[in-house]
Amino acid sequence: MGKSCKVVVCGQASVGKTSILEQLLYGNHVVGSEMIETQEDIYVGSIETDWGVREQVRFYDTRGLRDGSELPRHCFSCTDGYVLVYSTDSRESFQRVELLKKEIDKSKDKKEVTIVVLGNKCDLQEQRRVDPDVAQHWAKSEKVKLWEVSVADRRSLLEPFCLPGQQDDPAPEQVCLPSQPQEQGQWLLGWLKSYHSFFTLPTLFQLLEL
Template structure:
């Protein structure tokens, strides 16, 4: 994988936290995975987003603070059919604010399973009002309709590319200030 400016685009590291399953429910949760997404900005520039898909944080667990040092941004995901998952996203957003000490970084929130209208537990307007108070962008999406995911990642890539705050996660081949080595 080529990162940094050697690929004519920047690479941004994002932590992806999802709270979509009811606590205690039987599920096959993600332990941890990494995905690389090429997202086009609103200026037509392609940016590489490296998503660190975490297992989320279960009730009573300590938030893994090492993510704060590597992440350029955060994608928080809840399920619109689980009020509990929305409350966990609220808690995690507050943890991010405390730990990052208002450091520059982007946070977006995705309300997944928007297609499950009959099962909805999180009202759209309540979620949007929360997002305005927290000063984050929130979209309701459905993984069954991948078009709903395009706008959030376009906005995120655009915001990250406007920022000069590049990732500090040391990877081979990444160019950082004062490092012109293309190895």
Template sequence: MSAPGSSTLRKKRKIAVLGSRSVGKSSLIVRYVEDAFVDSYYPTIENIFQKTITHKGQEYDCDIIDTAGQDEYSILNSKHAIGIHGYMLVYSIASRNSFDMVQTVYDKILNYTGTESVPCVIVGQKSDLHVQRQVSEAEGKQLAAQLKAAWIEVSARHNANVAKAFESMLGETDKGTTEGGPEPQPSKCIVM
């Protein structure tokens, strides 16, 4: 039996990746999990990717949920809220609308989970499209501060900051848990 806090004990993490259509959610995940760039666009219904990640000496078995694009009328699926340890909310730096949608999606998550905040990383995707930029770094950082979330800009095409985004996500999921402390257990509710 390993000692508490030992790196031989893997922690399980479920991460939901949400955002508007065609912001590069799938490209971001595929770049991270398979180290490949998907140039063509095929709308996603839902995919689950798995990867073992080592962060700060701790191993994590991660399920990364690639979701369908959200809009203001989308209903948040319960499986994207229940049992999720953290959220990556993705926008394209070349799309003002996708950036504006981040707050809407975040509010839907809070409404569904009934919490005041969730572990979250705001991801400005497509940083290689700097000539087409519609959202400044300052705006991304400001929104993240407002939501008490981490923030990073990435480029799946150039593999820039992709790993850092997922490492940041793991850091956010572990905020508030004590080193070597017990893993938070999901609460259960029975409706009769």
């Protein structure tokens, strides 16, 4: 086993952080099902390159933030990347992501980290409160990637975890999803190297459920 990678998933309470992880990794989330408030969970997987080298990745699913609460300090320690989540039907949750980005910038010292922003519940168009153009303008100014996603559409969750590689990288293969992820237990899922990359190997990675 190679190096271990720490990815912190954070955002306001009830934006769908846990649902995103469970749907992405296992494909077993039932939309509309009752969710128990997360205290803090860790999802562990291993990434296997085409060269047969494994890298461990730990997704830290943090407790949803409420008024006056801050991200725990240990979330800034030895962290390789962040996934900031807001809900497109909540302007307040987007403002929380803006604050989190500032907090991360102050706490990361000189270490370069990858930051990905997800606007969840984009399928709820009638309840939308966050203008997508405004969100993308902010993301561009902050030099982060932002995607609008829906837990109801598992494929929408893949692209944020398949960042395009550098120009000298080989073209990535097509990302394939198993029809029954829990039974097959593995699928191609790449978080390719970019300027701020979790990994140093230029290829499409395979995420294997441990």
